[in-house]
Amino acid sequence: MAKNKDSASYGIIGLGRFGTALAKSLAAAGKDVMIIDSSEAKVRELRQYTEHAFVAHDLGRETLEEAGIQNCDTVVVCIGEKIDTSILTTLNVVSLGVPNVIAKAISEDQGAVLEKIGAEVIYPERDMALRLAKRLLSSSVLDYISLNSNIEISEIRITQKLVGRSVQEADLRRKFGLNIIAIERGEQTMTDINPAHVFAVDDIIVVVGKNESIQRFEEHLV
Numbered sequence: 080m081a082k083n084k085d086s087a088s089y090g091i092i093g094l095g096r097f098g099t100a101l102a103k104s105l106a107a108a109g110k111d112v113m114i115i116d117s118s119e120a121k122v123r124e125l126r127q128y129t130e131h132a133f134v135a136h137d138l139g140r141e142t143l144e145e146a147g148i149q150n151c152d153t154v155v156v157c158i159g160e161k162i163d164t165s166i167l168t169t170l171n172v173v174s175l176g177v178p179n180v181i182a183k184a185i186s187e188d189q190g191a192v193l194e195k196i197g198a199e200v201i202y203p204e205r206d207m208a209l210r211l212a213k214r215l216l217s218s219s220v221l222d223y224i225s226l227n228s229n230i231e232i233s234e235i236r237i238t239q240k241l242v243g244r245s246v247q248e249a250d251l252r253r254k255f256g257l258n259i260i261a262i263e264r265g266e267q268t269m270t271d272i273n274p275a276h277v278f279a280v281d282d283i284i285v286v287v288g289k290n291e292s293i294q295r296f297e298e299h300l301v
Contacts, residue, residue: 089113090151090177092138092168094121097183097203098157103128115146138164140171149175156198159183166192173197232260233293237282238300247274255296257288 088111091102098114099121106112106128113131115138116122126132133146148154154177158165166189169182173196182198184190190200241249251257262269262276263283269276278284286293 087111087152088150090115090148090154090172091157092116092143092148092154092172093157093183094118094125095157095159097159098155099125101155101157113146113148113151115143115148138168138171140174143168143171144175148172149177151177153177153179153181156180156182159185159189159203162186162189165189166196169193169198170196229289230287231290231293232285232287234263234283234285235293235297235300237278237280237284239280240300241278241282242280244278245274246272246276246278249278251286251296255288255299256292257286257296259284259286261285 089105090113091098091105092115094102094114094116098116102112102114102125111131112129113133114122114125114129115133115135117134117136119134122132122134131147135142135146143149154172156165156169156172158168162185165182165184169180172180180198182193182200184193184200184202185204190202193200246259246262251259259272260270261284262272263285264279264281286296288296
């Protein structure tokens, strides 16, 4: 798999639900994707999305190198459940010099080991549960992304507290320490925020800021 200078290339190792969805999404976005899995059926299913699809019954360094995984800019190891395989595969990918290695983990202990060997760790199941809990606990929050332990991006539906007021009048930066990065109205999404924009019923705003600041803003909207 030769690198395309104009586009990042991605390697996906492990085609469970998470790995399969990730591979399909990247391919649909026009990215170069390499996939590796031990299941011939799973690999065959994804060959319509990429020609770089390999069946590998072992994930040793030599096998990965022969497949060309070292040519990817980012490799995601989606083997959360088989902890020993997850750790060894991640170690092999890191040792091959891949610039950005991301590994799925299902426990804090597994994640700690993966971080020590040089991978960025994600917890898909935990993160999805947190996102669902956030939506269930707040009537105004539609979705959110945690950037780190202190900062998040939240998609929030406007309530009557802001309807009829302009962005400038609402002054979320001064009052709550939040920055509006997008406003959605129907099918239209505005990213060039006009201070004179007047909020209407069912407007959705996307804000970035500290967790506690967003929580104060949510409480204000009730």
